[in-house]
Every structure is written in structure tokens, then in C-alpha cells.
Amino acid sequence: xxxxxxxxxxxxxxxxxxxxxxxxxxxxxxxxxxxxxxxxxxxxxxxxxxxxxxxxxxxxxxxxxxxxxxxxxxxxxxxxxxxxxxxxxxxxxxxxxxxxxxxxxxxxxxxxxxxxxxxxxxxxxxxxxxxxxxxxxxxxxxxxxxxxxxxxxxxxxxxxxxxxxxxxxxxxxxxxxxxxxxxxxxxxxxxxxxxxxxxxxxxxxxxxxxxxxxxxxxxxxxxxxxxxxxxxxxxxxxxxxxxxxxxxxxxxxxxxxxxxxxxxxxxxxxxxxxxxxxxxxxxxxxxxxxxxxxxxxxxxxxxxxxxxxxxxxxxxxxxxxxxxxxxxxxxxxxxxxxxxxxxxxxxxxxxxxxx
Numbered sequence: 001x002x003x004x005x006x007x008x009x010x011x012x013x014x015x016x017x018x019x020x021x022x023x024x025x026x027x028x029x030x031x032x033x034x035x036x037x038x039x040x041x042x043x044x045x046x047x048x049x050x051x052x053x054x055x056x057x058x059x060x061x062x063x064x065x066x067x068x069x070x071x072x073x074x075x076x077x078x079x080x081x082x083x084x085x086x087x088x089x090x091x092x093x094x095x096x097x098x099x100x101x102x103x104x105x106x107x108x109x110x111x112x113x114x115x116x117x118x119x120x121x122x123x124x125x126x127x128x129x130x131x132x133x134x135x136x137x138x139x140x141x142x143x144x145x146x147x148x149x150x151x152x153x154x155x156x157x158x159x160x161x162x163x164x165x166x167x168x169x170x171x172x173x174x175x176x177x178x179x180x181x182x183x184x185x186x187x188x189x190x191x192x193x194x195x196x197x198x199x200x201x202x203x204x205x206x207x208x209x210x211x212x213x214x215x216x217x218x219x220x221x222x223x224x225x226x227x228x229x230x231x232x233x234x235x236x237x238x239x240x241x242x243x244x245x246x247x248x249x250x251x252x253x254x255x256x257x258x259x260x261x262x263x264x265x266x267x268x269x270x271x272x273x274x275x276x277x278x279x280x281x282x283x284x285x286x287x288x289x290x291x292x293x294x295x296x297x298x299x300x301x302x303x304x305x306x307x308x309x310x311x312x313x314x315x316x317x318x319x320x321x322x323x324x325x326x327x328x329x330x331x332x333x334x335x336x337x338x339x340x341x342x343x344x345x346x347x348x349x350x351x352x353x354x355x
Contacts, residue, residue, distance in 0.1 A: 016110055016111055016112045016141040016142065016352045016355070017032055017033060017108045017110065017111040017112070017352075018032070018033065018111070018112050018114075018345055018348035018349035018351070018352045019031070019032045019107060019108075019111045019112065019113045019114070019138060019139070019345060019348055020032070020113075020114055020115075020116065020151070020340075020341045020342060020343065020344030020345025020346070020347070020348055021113060021114070021115045021116070021341065021344060022115070022116040022148065022151075022340045022341045022344065023047065023080060023094070023098065023115070023129065023132070024047055024080065024174070024175070025047060025078075025080045025081055025082065025083045025174065025175045025176040025200075026046065026047060026078075026175040026199070026200075026226075026305060027044055027045065027046055027047055027305075027337065028044070028045055028046075028047045028097075028098075028101065029042065029043065029044045029337070029338055029340075029341040030042070030043040030044075030101070030105070030107065030341060031043075031338075031341045031342050031344070031345040032107065032108075032111070032345065040342060040345060042338060042341070042342075043101070043105050043107075044338065045064065045065030045066065045101065046064075046065045046066055046068075046069055046078075047065075047078060047079065047080050047097070048064065048065065048068055048069055048076050048077060048078045048079070048097075049062055049063065049064040049065075049068050049076070049077055049079070049093060049096060049097040049100070050062075050063050050064075050068040050071070050072035050075055050076045050077065051063075051096075052072070062096055062097070062100045064097050064100050064101060065101075069223070073223075077093055079093045079094045079097060080094065080176075081176065081200070082122075082125070082176055083118045083120050083122075083125070083174070083175075083176040083177055084118070084120060084122055084125030084126060084128060084129050085125060085128040085129055085132065086122075086124070086125055086128070087124075087128070088128070090128070091128040091129075091131055091132055094128075094129075094132045095131075095132050095135060095136070098132060098136055099136065099137060102136065102137055102138055103137075107138050108138065109137050109138055109140050110140055110141060111138050111139055111140065111141060111142075112139065112141045112142035112143075112348045112351055112352040112355065113133075113138055113139035113142065113143050113144075113348060114144050114145065114146060114151075114344040114345065114347045114348040114351065115133055115143075115144070115145040115146075115344060116145075116146065116147070116148040116151040116152065116340035116341060116343065116344045117129070117145045117146065117147060117148055118147075118148050118172075118174070118176075118177065118179065118193075119147055119148070119149065119172075119177075119179045119181060119188075119191045119192075119193050120177060120193055121193065133145070141352070141355070142348070142351055142352065142355060144347070144348075144351060146343075146344065146347060147181065147188050147191075148172055148174075148179070148303070148340045149170035149171070149172040149179055149180070149181050149183075149188075149301075149303060149340075150163070150170065150181070150183055150186070150188065150343070151339070151340040151341070151342075151343035151344045151347065152170065152172060152301070152303030152304065152333070152336065152339040152340035152343055153168065153170045153183070153301040153303060153339075153343065154339070154342070154343030154346055154347070155333035155334070155335075155339045155342045155343055155346075156299075156301045156303075156331050156332055156333040156339065157301075160346070161346055161347065161350060163183070163301075163343075164185065164186045165185055165186075166183065166185070166298065167182075167183065167184050167185070167291060167294045167295055167298065168182070168183055168295055168298045168299065168300070168301060169181070169182050169183075169284075169295045169296070169298075169300045169301070170182075170183060170300070170301045170302075170303060171272075171276065171300060171301070171302050171303070172303045172304045172340075173199065173272065173302060173303070173304035173305065173306035173307045173312075173336075174198065174199060174304040174305060174306070175198060175199040175200050175304075175305055176195065176198055176199075176200060177193050177194065177195050177198060178193070178194050178196075178197040178198065178272055178275060179191070179192065179193050180192045180276055180280045182284050182288065182291050182292070182295050184288075184291055189284070189287070189288050189291060190280070190283055190284040190287050190288060192275075192279065192280040192283065194275055194279075196271070196275070197268060197271045197272050197275055199226075199229075199268075199304070199305050199306045200222070201268070202229060202264050202265055202268045202306070203222040203225040203226045203229060204222055204225070205263075205264035205267065205268075206220075206225035206226075206228055206229060206260055206261055206264045207219075207220050207221065207222055207224075207225040209259065209260035209261075209263055209264055210225070210228075210257060210260045212260075213257065213258070213259055213260045214255050217253065217255065218245060218253070218255050220245075228241075228257065228260075228261050229261060229264070229265065229309075230305075230308070232257075232261050233261050233262065233265045233309045233310075234262075234309065234310045234311060235262075235265075235309060235310060235311030235312055235314070235315045236310050236311035236314075237310070238261070238262050240256050240257060240258040241256070241257055242254060242255065242256045242257075243255060243257070265306075265309060265312075268306065269312065269315055269316065269319065270319065272316075273316065273319045273320050273323055274323070276320065277320060277323040277324055281324070296324075296326070296328065298329075299329045299330055299331040300316075300320075300328065300329070300330045300331070301330075301331055301332065301333075302316060302330055302331070302332040302336060303332065303333070303336045303339050303340060304336060304337065305336070305337045307332050307336035307337070308335070308336050308337050313330050313331065313332050314330075316330050317329060317330045
């Protein structure tokens, strides 16, 4: 099937392919229809890049994602560690990264693109991200952005765009921020963001706790700590695990982790519930009492990378219920880390259809 045929099948319009994009602090995810236009093609990679000089031509080459992190750990750049490109240099790096990703994966220029954008009070960073988006080679037909927490809630409500017609609360458990918002038929109300409770901080805590648990014999970097978290954290069936490190003087050291990972994620969840119960929800009740009452009678939607930990939805329900002294229900999409991009792609499909 040619690119034109794929575009026709994907969009139904013969013109524009609906694409969803999340440029995340840890991972970037793109969703677009497959060649048959029946299912989403998901592209997911680490949001990082490294440049090197071609040995023959001297031309600057770009590596991104897992390949860059693996081959150039000494100089790989994570451009969006704070959630946004903070300055012009990081904006330029983000543009290079995004264009390399677009080119390698043949994302069509004739597309309608919706970006899932974090809720962060950082005008300069948002302007830089807007420049990255507007100057990219895709989205020639349409470019829009919607809150990441709204986009991430859409797959949790059903197969279409049912979330747009609901009143609910969404909590985005991301790498760089904990975000919460109420939504009333697509309108974002009382957005709340804190950088005090983050997935990145969990990674740092795990690294510190591993050092303590091994009596200083093992020091791991935050990249390894994140891998431990993603592979082993589990509120239902956590099992101690063993790893091996190379000793500086030669030889190897085998060690077992029993507490470090779950201690860190357990503290994270307690802190997240505390922020929501004692800061976000009182502010929502103060400004929108009726929305507060209606929203707490519906499931709270969890999105973001931390929401991928098995059992965290049920633990969140139990702890927030206890904190508020009322029954709380929570839910999440099947893949909470991919959900914002899938939701953005569904919005793009609707906008393309209506254009």
C-alpha cells in the first residue's frame, strides 16, 4: 500500500492523517492509523538525543531514543527533563530530535496533529514547545493542542470520545510533575501542578535506598533506578530481585533488592494522595463546589508513567478513600503512559473528519 493509499484509508478523507503526539520528559509517543486505517500504530521512544560527526564526511549525525542512550551515555541529552524545553538550546535540540523521529518513522506531512500538552505554569517553556510544534514538518493540515490529562483520560472512558461529555477528575502521575484537573464537558477547571511529587524523584529515591540497603556496596544511576521501577515495582505481587554489577577493581558483585523499590513508590503514593486531598481537592471545592461533588461520585482517572505500576489504581482508591473518609473509585486506561497520545489521536481524527 502506498503512502497516499494509507492516508486515504487512515483518515477517510483522502487527504489528512490524524496523528496524536506527546513529547514527554522521559518518553515521546506518537499514534497514527496503520496502513489499513483500522488500528493505531504506536511509536514510542526515550526523549533523548546525541549527535556525532560522520567519520567520512564530517557531517553532524543525530541519534535519538534508546540507541542514543545506549551508545552515547556520556553525552546523551534529555531535552525535556523539566517537562518543557527551558531555553533556546533545548528547543533546538528538541526540534532535531523530533524531526529525526518523524523522518525515520515516515510520519506524513499531510496530517492533522493534536499534541497532548502538560499543565505547567511556565510561559517561556510553553512558547518553546509551541515553536517546536509549529516548525515541525508534520501537521500541514491542522495543528491543535489539548491538556495531557484530558487526552490521557479519553481511553479510560471508552472507545470513542466519551470523556469529552463527562464531569470527572484526572490525575497525571508523570515523570516531572504531578498534575490534577477537573473536567466539565471538556473544559479544564482548577488545574493543579506540583514538582514535589514526581516519577523522577522516585528514581532518585530508589538509587539512594539501594545504596542504603546494600550498606554502600552498590551505587546505581537514576537510569538504572528507573529500569528497576518499571520492571519490578508492583503493589500486588512484588518479589525481591537480584542484579549483578561490575566492581571497579575487577570482578562482579551480586546483590538482592528487597525494600528499596517498593519503599520509594509507597512514599510517592502517600505524598501524591496527600497533595490531592489537602491541596487540589480543597481548591476545587472552594472554586467549583458542584463540580467537586459530581466529580467525586465518578471514577478519578489516573494517567502517566507512574500509573502503570500494577496495583497502584487500587492502592490509590484505598488511600484517598481513607484520607477523605468517603468511598472513592479510580480507573486508568490499559496503558496509562500511552493513553495521552491515543486520546490526542482520537481528537485529531474527529477534527480531521469535521474539517
